[in-house]
Amino acid sequence: MDRDDTDAGEVLVVVHASAPRRWMGIVALAGLGTLLAALAIGTPMAFLWRLVFLAGAAGAIAGAAAMHRATQAVLELTREELRERGGLVLARIEEVERVDRSMFAMKPSNGFLLKLSRPQTRVWRPGLWWRLGRRVAVGGVTAGAQTRPMADIIAALKSGQI
Structure with missing residues (x-):
């Protein structure tokens, strides 16, 4: 197959996060974090369990923030690589x-x-x-x-x- 080198950087297909699914995932993780924090604060339990619930709440809320940032990216496929728009290469x-x-x-x-x-x-x-x-x-x-x-x-x- 003969192709021009200018085709190597051509974007063949683009993938991005679906807005409804993106927000459903973010809200679900943030809701889990809020629920775990409310349980830790409002329910009588041993101090160690309270710390476990608060750590889970912090992890879920951090996960929601990470998902919010990550799902703003756009993936591009060229003949050479699969990459994020901005340069990070997922795979050649x-x-x-x-x-x-x-x-x-x-x-x-x-x-x-x-x-x-x-x-x-x-x-x-x-x-x-x-x-x-x-x-x-x-x-x-x-x-x-x-x-x-x-x-x-x-x-x-x-x-x-x-």
């Missing part, structure tokens, strides 16, 4: 060994899993994507109508159909 296409969208794959909702040829650094963007070792998972609060074509295009790029 040449390193992708397999694309898995099966029901039993350890993947986020409405998403897909990439198995890479070599391990990468750990990164977690709650609700959008994560990378652990040789696996990259995309999905969560994204729309399946965006992630399915992205997974199909990555598979087609790997097989040389595109």
